[in-house]
Amino acid sequence: MPIHDWSRVPSGLFHHFHQSWSIRMSDALNGGLLPPNLSALVERRAGVKEPDILAIEDYAPLNEVETSSLERRAGSTATLEAPASRIVQRSSEEIYAGRANRIVVRHHLGRIVAVIEIVSPGNKDKRGAIRNFVDKTVEFIEAGVHVLVVDLFPPTVRGPKGLHKLIWDEIEDQPFELPDGLDRLLMSYQAGREKVAYIEPLAIGDTMPDMPLLLTPHLHVKVPLEATYEATWNVLPQQLRMAVTTGELPKE
Numbered sequence: 001m002p003i004h005d006w007s008r009v010p011s012g013l014f015h016h017f018h019q020s021w022s023i024r025m026s027d028a029l030n031g032g033l034l035p036p037n038l039s040a041l042v043e044r045r046a047g048v049k050e051p052d053i054l055a056i057e058d059y060a061p062l063n064e065v066e067t068s069s070l071e072r073r074a075g076s077t078a079t080l081e082a083p084a085s086r087i088v089q090r091s092s093e094e095i096y097a098g099r100a101n102r103i104v105v106r107h108h109l110g111r112i113v114a115v116i117e118i119v120s121p122g123n124k125d126k127r128g129a130i131r132n133f134v135d136k137t138v139e140f141i142e143a144g145v146h147v148l149v150v151d152l153f154p155p156t157v158r159g160p161k162g163l164h165k166l167i168w169d170e171i172e173d174q175p176f177e178l179p180d181g182l183d184r185l186l187m188s189y190q191a192g193r194e195k196v197a198y199i200e201p202l203a204i205g206d207t208m209p210d211m212p213l214l215l216t217p218h219l220h221v222k223v224p225l226e227a228t229y230e231a232t233w234n235v236l237p238q239q240l241r242m243a244v245t246t247g248e249l250p251k252e
Helices: 011-033 064-072 127-142 163-169 225-234 238-246
Strands: 038-044 087-090 101-107 111-118 146-151 184-190 196-202 211-216 219-223
Touching: 011 038, 011 101, 011 111, 011 219, 011 225, 011 238, 111 127, 111 211, 127 146, 127 163, 146 163, 146 211, 163 184, 163 196, 184 211, 196 211
Parallel strands: 111 146
Antiparallel strands: 038 101, 087 196, 101 111, 146 184, 184 196, 211 219
C-alpha cells in the first residue's frame, strides 16, 4: 500500500492512526518475530519534554552473557546477518507528541533493548519539540538502546535535511542529503561502540520496506511496517480515509 500524505489533515487524525498502528506493530513483534525473552510493549510518552521517563537501570545495556544467550535463542525470525538499506552511515567514534505512544522492547519485561518511535507532527512543529525528540533519540542510542524511527512527514525549516541529519550530527559530523523527491525517512539506529544508521528515504506513494530493529549489535528482526500500516488503514473510518486521500475534511 502506498504511503499517504498525512500532512494534508489535522494532526489529531494522524494521532488516531499512530495509536492503532503502534498496537498492530507490537502485536506483530510479539506474535513470533521477537525471541521468547523479549517483549514489545506500547508505552505512553511522559510528555513533549521527558527528562526522567526511564530509570537508569532501564538503560543498562545487556552484558556479554545476556547478549550471547539472546543471540543463541533468536530463532528463525531474527537474523545475525547485517541489515541492508539504501543508505548506511557508520560512526568512527565511541560515542501530539506528548500523547503519542512508543513501542519499547524489554528484556524479561525489564531493561530496554530497543525502541520504535513513530514521528508525529507535534515532534516537528516547534524548535523545542524537535530538539527534545532529537535529544531523546540520541540519549537512547548513547545508552545502548537501539532505535527505529518512522517519519512519514516532510522536513521543516528547523530540519530541512530531515530528522536523520539532526540526530546523526549529535553522533558524528558526516554529510547527508535527502535524495531528490524522497523526503520521508525510515531510520534504524544500531547502538553500541560502533553506531550505525540504516536509512530508507521514501516518497508519498511508495511502499514501505520492512525495517531492521536491532536487538544486539549483531542481531535484528524485520519490523513489518507495510503489513501493519495496511492493516491499520483498512479499519479506519471511511470518512477519515477519504479526508487523508483527498485532503478535504467532510462538510456538514
